[in-house]
Amino acid sequence: MSKIVEILTPLDGDQRRRVVQASFALLGEEWVSPKALGSVAAKPSEEASGEIIDGVSPAAAAWLTKAKITREQLEQCLHFDGGAVKVISLPGGATKRIDQVIHTYLMQGLAAFLATGVPSFTNQEARDLCEHFGCYDPTNHAKYIKEFGNRITGSKTAGWKLTAPGLTAVAELLKT
Numbered sequence: 001m002s003k004i005v006e007i008l009t010p011l012d013g014d015q016r017r018r019v020v021q022a023s024f025a026l027l028g029e030e031w032v033s034p035k036a037l038g039s040v041a042a043k044p045s046e047e048a049s050g051e052i053i054d055g056v057s058p059a060a061a062a063w064l065t066k067a068k069i070t071r072e073q074l075e076q077c078l079h080f081d082g083g084a085v086k087v088i089s090l091p092g093g094a095t096k097r098i099d100q101v102i103h104t105y106l107m108q109g110l111a112a113f114l115a116t117g118v119p120s121f122t123n124q125e126a127r128d129l130c131e132h133f134g135c136y137d138p139t140n141h142a143k144y145i146k147e148f149g150n151r152i153t154g155s156k157t158a159g160w161k162l163t164a165p166g167l168t169a170v171a172e173l174l175k176t
Contacts, residue, residue, distance in 0.1 A: 055083040057117030067171040077174065078111060085111040087129055091173045100135035101144040105152055106170040109162035119162035126160065 011019065056064070064074075079086045087107045094100045108126040113119035130136035137144070145156070151166035162170065 055080050055085065056114050059117035060114045063113070063167065067167070069171055069174055073174045074114075077107060078114070080114075083115060085115040087111050090133055092176050097135050097137055097140070098144045098147060100133065101130055101137075101141065102147065102151075103173060104130045104133055104135060105145070105148065105160060106162065106166060106173060109152065109160065109166060110170045110174075113162065113167070119167065120154075120159055121161075122159045123156040 074080075077087060077089045077091050079088045087104075087110075090100065090103050090107060092099070092103055094103055105126045108121045108129050109119040112121045127136060127141070130141070149165075150163055151169050152160050153163055154160040
């Protein structure tokens with residue numbers, strides 16, 4: 001890596017991009033510009049098995065490949081519809097309500113990530129999903145969301161966001 005940086009350092013930004021793009025072509029890889037990776041526009045993307053998943057953000061598509069998540073695993077729990085991603089079931093078979101709540105918040109973060117490239121969501125979205133799945137307990141819900149640990153950051157008022165450990169946790173859930 002340091003050799004590559006040493007070679008690219010004397011070049012200007014445009015020259016660096018051309019060299020990297022040409023290197024990808026010589027390696028038989030498809031070049032995706034940083035601008036395209038940062039786009040939140042819903043485009044067809046390839047996942048681990050090479051299948052096309054319509055509406056998955058480029059950042060999420062890269063994560064799916066890295067996490068080795070298949071289309072089949074996603075479709076067991078998520079519905080894809082015109083760029084929108086909706087949680088339709090919870091993976092993992094949790095029986096304790098606290099685990100169900102945590103899984104619901106993780107899945108809501110995943111749905112947001114797949115649709116937009118950012119794993120952020122509102123408390124209301126996740127709470128509504130908890131109500132839908134029957135795991136919302138008004139007496140204990142606040143206690144349950146304090147148990148997110150390092151998987152989810154944020155607050156009820158500011159909204160929530162999955163962290164890297166949260167994305168890892170949701171990937172493991174999908175594989176169970």
